[in-house]
Amino acid sequence: MASSRFLALLAVLIGLYFASRFELHKTLGVHERATAAFSSIFRQASTEQTPEVVIAEQNSQEAFKSATPSSPRRPFTRHIVAVGDLHGDLGNAQTVLQFSGVVDSFGNWTGDADFFVQTGDIIDRGDDTIKLFTWMESLRAQAAKVGGVVLSHLGNHEVMNAIGDWRYVYPSEIETFGSVAARQKMITTGRIGRAWAQNYTATSRLPLHPHLGPPNTPFPPPDHPVHFKKDDGEDGEEENSSYYDANEPLSHSALSFVHGGLSPTYSNLAPFPTKINALSSSLLHRLQSRPQPPPHPPSPYPGLPHGTTHEEVELYDANGPFWYRGWATDSEAKACVDVEKVLARTGTRRMIMGHTPDFTGIVSRCNGKIIIIDTGISHAYGGALSALSIHYTFTPVDNEAGEPRWIEREVVSALYVDRQEIIVDQEREVVGDFRFNEV
Template identity: 80%
Template sequence: MPSLRLLAVSAAFLGLYFVLRLELHTGAKTAIQKHAPGLLSVLNSPVTTEQGTQQVFTSSSRQPFTRHIVAVGDLHGDILNAQTVLQFSGVVDAFGNWTGDADFFVQTGDIIDRGDDTIKLFSWMEQLRVQAAATGGVVLSHLGNHEVMNAIGDWRYVYPSEINTFGSVAARQKMISTGRIGRAWAQNYTATSRLPLHPHLGDPNTPFPPEDHPVYFRREDDPDDDDSLYYDAKEPLSHSALSFVHGGLSPTYGNLAPFPTKINDLASSFLHKLQHRAQPPPHPPHKYPGLPQGTTREEAELYDANGPFWYRGWATDSDAKVCVDVEKVLARTGTRRMIMGHTPDFTGIVSRCNGKIIIIDTGISHAYGGALSALSIHYTFTPVGENEQGEPIWTEREVVSALYVDRQDIIVDEERQAVGDFRMV
């Protein structure tokens, strides 16, 4: 026997028959929206029959999609300024609790050093991580060069007053190795992230190129360009993603792909070796302890000046150089923009190459006295009709803004069109 839902759908269609005949010139969907908008939700829902579940109508896959991302750079031991920034950017309320206004909050490393609030800041980040998850939000945290320095035993920027908040040098060593902070680094912090703007690309840090793709993409219009290997005309959203890292993804760094999997696997193994060796006496006053025994060549390259924790070329090189180099890195990482901290500009967030490079370290900590700032990205994906082949057309829009205590500066406001059916969840 037919299900009650199937009977209801059939009756609804009969009831609308004569109305639709009178309004064929407007299209059936328009008439349904006008006379029985509630019917669309019935038509879009699965119908159970003796043969199983079937999708009666497909317009549900053409609903608008939005995503809001907030990113903050180096905090360096200052919880009061950090709370101010996260509050005016809408991430937290006046009590420091997750608001749900952002889908993703991203912090690009260097929470530690130059201030006394290490324990408070890392504890707060873990609290926000739990609160965000409870509402469907996500906190993405990154290791900066200062986190790794402290794990190595390089304590040149550790204040004596900050050590006192742990109780002793030994207590601090334990806390950042196998203790509460160290476990948070190992479990919840990565060296870099690839954050899709659209769910069609999967979850954060889904590898690019896709693991199930046997070869890299190639653009037919430019077969001799190595960078074109990473693009595919059949996948128009393939690069609808952002990369986040502390220092920068150098164009000559050798472990970009698959991104971000390769870098993060190296960072995880390197951090494990640092945290689980016998902790050396910190430098200063003792000698620099160096990298742990068993460090591989690739792990050493991860931590050198050309690696993602230290690289500064995107901030210091000329426009002529970086605006060429950035295209190579964006192609290989499956992203549209690189967002990083590490190199401070105390006047505000720096955008280069039409927003393809964004540097968000503005010296938030009172140790610097720079600008209190956050980066906000509003992404929308809106259906706008169909082409002659009946394929859905969408408009992608990214509005990237620098937020300050007293103003908002728009860095990028870009639109693109995409054609096809895309996974929305």
């Protein structure tokens, strides 16, 4: 009897090992069921257990404690890959996603990245609109099956096409749809239009650590007021420029993604990205639900629909997130002052955007707080094939005081066909207890 119970106990221990090995401990139910089973067997054997059983029970409890999701001391990693404007070029897009590790040679999701982010302007200047948007939806589904996430953004060219501004639509691209009317239907009520409405946003806030919640968790949180330190500006006036919260040291451990840019004078930055995305959704709905005007050219520019609100107009103007180019064109001195204000208000540490191409490579400004990833990937431009890679690690540190200390490290790299260039390699020590539940 004792030997059979010992074998049963051993089987449970082996199960616990494989549960921790393959991260089944992430499900609380596994923890509870395993604990209950162990306790039951141990109680049955308690009157006749051998010294070996006692030692095994003690060791297994220690091992189990170290593997449970409640343990605050396990390391965390996150890998993000972002790609800029693709403009109708499936071949170059596949090349970029393959050398950056997002897809394999067959164009399927590899699982090497936790997040793949595309910052808009998939449409126009090429003939692969249908193929590209179909592929993105396929990758989205493949990623979701293995815990990955695809974040997609509307660019100014997606919105232009929804308006009826077809200045950059090639006749050969219209032929891939069959007709003008078929193309209008596809980008309104058809599968591309539905994908835009369901899966594409104007901007994203992507936390580097799951303690801050899932992507696009609003900042500041509705139940948590934001406090700003007041810093003296150059002109002697006080400006709210840096967020602080002693109880939330990871508050700005997040990235923003957008097509054009988040202007420091844009009026709807907060709550971020909730407000901008709500406006984008409402504007897209107006455009897709109205009777489709004949495209421009050759017809007159149709403009925004009747009833468009002032905030929706502001969203689409030159200072809005689809069109803003200040982060690429402003002087370094001005950009580096202004970016601090935007980062403070959006709860992020760096802004990543496309829209303004540099055909030689990815542009980093202000120590990586501004990163512009449009490099003219499409053959229409003949620019550099590139991707941005972000590796984030959060590692526990042993210390004599027994405090929950961590090393937070972020390595940001520009990837090209033949090389990798490190843009940022920063680390800092952080103290605190943090949630590690995956999101």
